[in-house]
Amino acid sequence: MTKLNSKIPEGHISEKWTHYRSNQNLVNPANKRKLDIIVVGTGLAGASAAASLGELGFNVKVFCIQDSPRRAHSIAAQGGINAAKNYPNDGDSIFRLFYDTVKGGDYRAREANVYRLAEVSNSIIDQCVAQGVPFAREYGGLLDNRSFGGALVSRTFYARGQTGQQLLLGAYGALSKEVAHGSVEMYTREEMQELVIIDGRARGIITRDNVTGELKRYFGHAVVLASGGYGNVFFLSTNAMNSNGSAAFRCYKQGALFGNPCFTQIHPTCIPVHGDYQSKLTLMSESLRNDGRIWVPKKKEDAQKIQKGELKPTEIDEEDRDYYLERRYPAFGNLVPRDVASRAAKERCDAGFGVGPTGLAVYLDFEDAIKRLGRDVIEARYGNLFQMYEKIVDENPYETPMMIYPAVHYTMGGLWVDYELQTTITGLFSAGEANFSDHGANRLGASALMQGLSDGYFVLPYTMQNYLADQIKVPRISTDENAFEEAEKRARERLEKLMAVKGSQSTDDFHKKLGLIMWENVGMDRNKEDLTKAIEQIRNLREEFWKDVKIPGEIDGLNPELEKAARLADYLELGELMAHDALQREESCGGHFREEHQTDEGEALRDDKKFSFVSCWEYKGEGEKPEMHKEDLNFEFVEVKQRSYK
């Protein structure tokens, strides 16, 4: 059995990171250029890691699927990034950010990692400003902050509704600088297929050049996986179309443990589904909840009339509206964390109070805010979001309330990593959304950007040196070695097998079916019966896929259908893993809601005695049930309580 060692440094929580850095091994500057590092991904995590490692003098190769590193999915993040600067003087501190993040994650994250995240958060803002990221400012010239769901302080920095874009372009600039210096080599439109392991250590990757179809081999003394999240297992999500879980999943198949696969974030404010041809869902930033009020009609008759188009929301009187978040959670109101807001919306819709033609929507209303602050202020704050909404839905949100519904948004699960962000495969590190680390069972708004950049700018450049310090003894290994040969063969055989099926249904047909199984059974609420059924259904679907998928075109050359099919093949296994994980976790926590485990008021009911652990899954071979290991979570510095936002 794999032994899990989270390598948490000794000492008080506020000293662990300092202590670690003071005692870790470092690589002699003259030796750095003799060490090769492979980074998979150019999102916030990958780009910042590659740039920072390049600056230190390592020889870095970095890969992405898109035609340019600047297009990684991080670009789409809207709302903002947290930091404990306490500029507004409203009582924030590193400890409070740490505390809120642990609590927000429903006490299923590792304390030491989260504290470090809060600790370096301030440096991220300094770094980004120095790079020329045009964050929003006040008239006095200083940086502006806003509040985000689940926090009582304003600690979120933002650049209009395009924070992810600006942060990513900052990291892309740093990356471009290093490419120009020659310390980083950039490979675009190249998709990692396999991890190469030699003597138990990660030593390289096999990629597919998605333009020519050629398989290529690359050596590295260490490999960083920053390949993003796997929300697209649900087919419909807010993730970009090319986001995928394959790179991480293939490392899992080579022995890396997968942490908390079932922890999925369903975001409360997305544009509702409008038709079966729909390809993805659009997020409306959570910041909208700062000024928008969420409601549904109090009377079922009204809801039904609205659904049939016989009544307009603006025709419903104030006393006939149910501001259900304000009613249920007076302390946090519309600003409760995402999991709570999502479930509350679903509860109302399931009870028949939903609006819109499908009844699967609730209102997000700015009428009061416009009255209170004026249209100008609302426009300045959310103009681009309102415009985006209007383009998609063809309704003007200044005049009629927006309609929103929860959608899959983020995956807290991912490759298990220790304090150093190293997976259970020595020399394989993982950063950003691809790892399982800091968000526990629910991620608070504006904390993914913080984590990605923390991992890349401020954590990996240290912790990887601790590993690499003695790797200087290892000369560059030739890619003609057997291990490369074998890994390439695995990749080629998988692609050939897919092409050889020559069935009758398209990849998207299968993906939509998988998405539906996942959404209905492994989605917002889960129970034993549905999960057991889902495992069976996914297995059958997987079998059908391998008999009947139809991939036109050729294996050589650009073939988007083949790319999609190869990623779906992994989702068809990952989906099952998620269901196993959700099934074993006989409690509700954060985004994981088991119907069997709830309070009388319908809130998530944790079972800390039995489930205060990270579930870490080990691959056991095709068709075999994976084996679960546990990393026990010990809370020394925060008191574990029932989360309350009332």
Next chain:
Amino acid sequence: MNFTLKIWRQKDAKSKGKFEKYSISDISPDCSFLEMLDILNEQLVARGEEPVAFDHDCREGICGTCSLYINGRPHGPDDAITTCQVHMRRFKDGDTIVIEPWRAKPFSVIKDLIVNRNAFDKIIQAGGFISVDTGGIPDANAIPIRKEKADQSMDAASCIGCGACVAACKNASAMLFVAAKVSQFALLPQGRIEAKERVQKMVAKMDELGFGNCTNTYACEAECPKEISVEHIARMNREFFGAKVGGRKNIKK
């Protein structure tokens, strides 16, 4: 809704391309343009034909991956949006829609509607950044910046690098793209230090990569999905000529 589509098909960079005609029916007006292409591709797959290759990723107008010349306009009939944000309600039932890749010498066709835009990365690598390394940075609020300047800088920084400006320009000039980056930094105190070298290196690289000259037709501004203003080109020109007069000489390409 029903449409006739005339789509540019080209096997690879070396092959010659041509238009193919397809008809497509029962499209919902709420369907997005790219979802309409998804539906076409599903039908092509079902018929055993190769689907139309096109670039896309975020499908919400921010990543700059989607492109397409639709009825002679980059990103289609509407101002200030990307192709992925166009909805079919924007067209008339029965319309013929012509779909082409970006046409510009520095952007070669890879397949069908996909082009190679690596040249943009090369221009940024030439100097489109501020040369700070990670760590050891003073507090973010150490230098106050006028809100107005920060906002203008943000306007410029909104560029998504899609290449519509180049595709729209009869000279295939990348001036608006380059100017947006130069201007973003020129407006900020952090970026002033290297301003002269930056503009010279980026312009030199743009020329080297075969982008044409700017003859002030402003087609770029008109077609920019993010409404980046040509004022940034004026600012860049000031930077550029200022650099020539007072700047360092012998900037390496």
